[in-house]
Amino acid sequence: MIKLAHVYKNFGKTEVLKDINLEVREGEKLVIIGTSGSGKSTTVRCMNFLEEPTSGQVYVNGTLLTHKNKTEVVRSSSAMVFQSFNLYPHMDVLHNLTLAPMRLHRIPKKEAIDTAFHFLETVGLTDKAYAYPSTLSGGQQQRVAIARALCSKAKIILFDEPTSALDPEMVQEVLDVIVRLSEENITMVVVTHEMGFAREIADRIVFMDNGRIIEEGTAQHFFESPEEDRTRAFLSKII
Amino acid sequence: MIGQIFTPWRWAELLSSWQDFAFAFLTTLQVAFFALLLALCIGAIAGVLSASRSRILRAIVRVYVEFFQNTPLAIQVFFVYYALPYAGIVLYEVPIGILCVGLYTGAYISEVVRTGINSIPKGQFDAAESQGFSYVQTMALIILPQTVKAILPPLANQCVNLIKNTSILAMIAGGDLMYFSNAWATNGHFSYGPSYLICGLLYFILCFPLTHWARSYEEKLKASVQGGKA
Ligand SMILES: Nc1ncnc2c1ncn2[C@@H]1O[C@H](COP(=O)(O)OP(=O)(O)OP(=O)(O)O)[C@@H](O)[C@H]1O
Ligand SMILES: [Mg+2]
Numbered sequence: 001m002i003k004l005a006h007v008y009k010n011f012g013k014t015e016v017l018k019d020i021n022l023e024v025r026e027g028e029k030l031v032i033i034g035t036s037g038s039g040k041s042t043t044v045r046c047m048n049f050l051e052e053p054t055s056g057q058v059y060v061n062g063t064l065l066t067h068k069n070k071t072e073v074v075r076s077s078s079a080m081v082f083q084s085f086n087l088y089p090h091m092d093v094l095h096n097l098t099l100a101p102m103r104l105h106r107i108p109k110k111e112a113i114d115t116a117f118h119f120l121e122t123v124g125l126t127d128k129a130y131a132y133p134s135t136l137s138g139g140q141q142q143r144v145a146i147a148r149a150l151c152s153k154a155k156i157i158l159f160d161e162p163t164s165a166l167d168p169e170m171v172q173e174v175l176d177v178i179v180r181l182s183e184e185n186i187t188m189v190v191v192t193h194e195m196g197f198a199r200e201i202a203d204r205i206v207f208m209d210n211g212r213i214i215e216e217g218t219a220q221h222f223f224e225s226p227e228e229d230r231t232r233a234f235l236s237k238i239i
Numbered sequence: 240m241i242g243q244i245f246t247p248w249r250w251a252e253l254l255s256s257w258q259d260f261a262f263a264f265l266t267t268l269q270v271a272f273f274a275l276l277l278a279l280c281i282g283a284i285a286g287v288l289s290a291s292r293s294r295i296l297r298a299i300v301r302v303y304v305e306f307f308q309n310t311p312l313a314i315q316v317f318f319v320y321y322a323l324p325y326a327g328i329v330l331y332e333v334p335i336g337i338l339c340v341g342l343y344t345g346a347y348i349s350e351v352v353r354t355g356i357n358s359i360p361k362g363q364f365d366a367a368e369s370q371g372f373s374y375v376q377t378m379a380l381i382i383l384p385q386t387v388k389a390i391l392p393p394l395a396n397q398c399v400n401l402i403k404n405t406s407i408l409a410m411i412a413g414g415d416l417m418y419f420s421n422a423w424a425t426n427g428h429f430s431y432g433p434s435y436l437i438c439g440l441l442y443f444i445l446c447f448p449l450t451h452w453a454r455s456y457e458e459k460l461k462a463s464v465q466g467g468k469a
Contacts, residue, residue: 048369075371086366090384099380100370152370 001026001156001187002047007056009042009073016042017053018211026155030189031198031219033235034208041190043208044158047189048074060156075104078156079149083164085141087133093120093144094129097151105152112151119147123177139170143177159190178213195238199223207231244432253433256423263419264441270336270415271406271445275398277341278348285345286352312407315339320411332413336405344401351393355386372420395453399446406442409454412459416441423466 009017017039024030030042045051046058049070058065060077087096097116101107109113111197120126123143133141142162149157162178163171175197182188182201192198198205198219205222207215207230215222215231228230253260289300307315316339319330330338359382367377406417420438424431 049300050365050368071368071371071373078369080365080369082362082365084362086360086362088363088366088381100372103376103380104371130467148370160367229266 001028001061002189003057003059004016004043005057005059006048007043007046007053007058009039009046009051010054016211017046020046020056020211020213022206022213024156024187024189027185027188029182029190029201029203031191031202031205032189032191032208033180033195033198033205033222033234038208039211040208041160044080044160044189044191047156047158048078048080077154078158079152080158080160081142081145083161085133085145085165087141087145087148089133092130093125093136094134096133096144097148100148101151115151115153116147119150120144122150123147124173124178130184137170138166139173142170142174146174146177146181156187156189159188159192161191161193163192163194193238195223197222207213207234209234215221243388245436248431249430252428252430253437256428259423260416260437260441263414264415266333266414266419267405267416267441268445270333270340270408270413271402272338274340274344274405275401277337278344278401280399281342281345282348283352283383285349286356287383289353290356291348291374299392303348304334304349304353307343308350311344312339312390312404315343316407316411319367332408332411335411336408336413336415340401340404340407342395343404344397345401347397348394351390352386353395355390358389359385392457392460395449395456399449399453401450402445403442 002022004020004022007017007020008015009191020039020043022030022043032043034040042051046053047060049058049065052067052070058217059105060073063069063073085092089100091099094113094116097119098109098112101112101115102109117126117129122130123146125140125143125147128136128140128144133144136144146162159178163174171194177196178188178190179201180195188201190198190201202219202222205217205219207214207222207226207228209230215226215228220230223235226235241390270338285300285303288296289304291297319328319335319339320332323330356378363381363385364377365433367381405415407414409412409418409421412418412422420434424434428434
């Protein structure tokens with residue numbers, strides 16, 4: 001589904017990603033964990049070309065992403081949920097959900113609205129369809145953002161720390177939604193600091209440090225018998 | 240002493256020529272209106288380009304903006320009026336006013352638009368791009384609508400400047416309000432005082448509501464931001 005091959009990324013002189021090789025299978029739930037600044041966001045952002053690698057290749061559904069085809073490929077294959085929600089503040093919830101389907105996927109208005117309500121139900125917010133984002137709590141905004149991602153009908157959803165900007169009491173409602181989604185055949189790549197949640201949904205966990213993938217394995221392997229010192233150091237700090 | 244400037248017979252003179260004043264006023268309105276259209280179009284396009292990722296486009300806009308912001312409007316007008324004819328390009332005064340004032344104000348509006356775009360959080364661009372919107376769609380559907388509120392007050396101020404700047408036409412006998420007030424008084428009426436006073440009043444009537452509106456709207460925006468709802 002997604003493949004990163006020898007991906008390097010520099011911002012100016014700083015090397016942020018160094019030789020990232022990673023393959024995500026269809027339907028797989030991949031969790032990325034790592035210290036702050038280790039390059040997790042950059043890795044996920046390379047998967048939909050929000051960042052273009054300095055060198056190396058990114059394949060989505062077997063297609064090599066290029067500057068030219070990225071908009072087309074990304075539009076039809078992946079959606080993203082951000083730490084800071086990034087809902088469009090000048091539109092109500094329903095418009096947030098129907099804008100891309102109607103404008104980009106040429107879906108008739110009625111159908112787009114039906115789909116929007118369907119996914120608002122999935123995230124438990126049908127009663128907020130006509131509310132503006134600024135009137136919603138952080139947790140509600142993030143659930144709307146997830147519904148927006150679902151409305152694109154993309155087979156891949158990328159989550160970059162979806163609960164990091166939330167007040168503690170709102171984290172669970174968002175995690176619950178993601179856990180429920182993880183039962184479906186959607187390919188998910190999730191960056192998170194929520195270890196319990198990671199353990200629950202992950203088919204595989206990748207640990208990053210300083211721009212490299214240090215360790216990779218099942219949740220069980222990762223939490224119970226990590227091989228690398230740095231992974232162990234990280235885990236001992238967090239748990 | 241000041242009474243000499245505004246004696247009744249001078250006002251009577253003026254009153255008898257009110258239709259000519261009205262015509263000059265309409266000329267000014269006409270120049271202002273079309274110059275504003277031109278400035279808004281150029282300003283919006285240049286503003287969007289100067290926020291784009293293309294270095295070449297940004298550089299071109301930069302040159303345009305710096306040139307018009309850092310040279311007097313008078314030179315631009317004189318150049319078109321006196322110099323261009325030697326290249327076979329001869330324009331009437333009103334089109335010159337529209338062109339020069341439009342280009343000049345467009346440079347300022349471009350900066351207003353660019354500042355507006357830059358004030359939008361980067362996350363909005365990320366969200367739009369991750370959904371597959373092109374740059375133009377992102378601007379038109381997501382970014383620019385969000386900037387409108389914030390840039391309306393500075394746009395209104397630019398509009399005020401534009402209206403006042405149309406008076407540059409007086410320097411090339413453009414038939415506008417400024418030119419006419421002066422020419423009329425000079426040509427045998429000797430009612431400079433009332434003439435300039437009425438002239439100023441007419442500009443004021445156009446500009447004051449705009450300035451006033453811009454200020455109160457800005458206050459309102461500030462209050463609503465502080466109140467927590469942008
Ligand atoms: N646009 C950018 N320009 C310059 N440097 C950047 C940019 N984006 C990220 N970086 C740098 O790249 C490094 C990796 O950033 P990245 O956001 O991928 O880390 P992260 O693992 O997601 O961290 P966090 O847990 O804090 O979100 C950091 O040192 C960061 O300062
Ligand atoms: Mg990050």
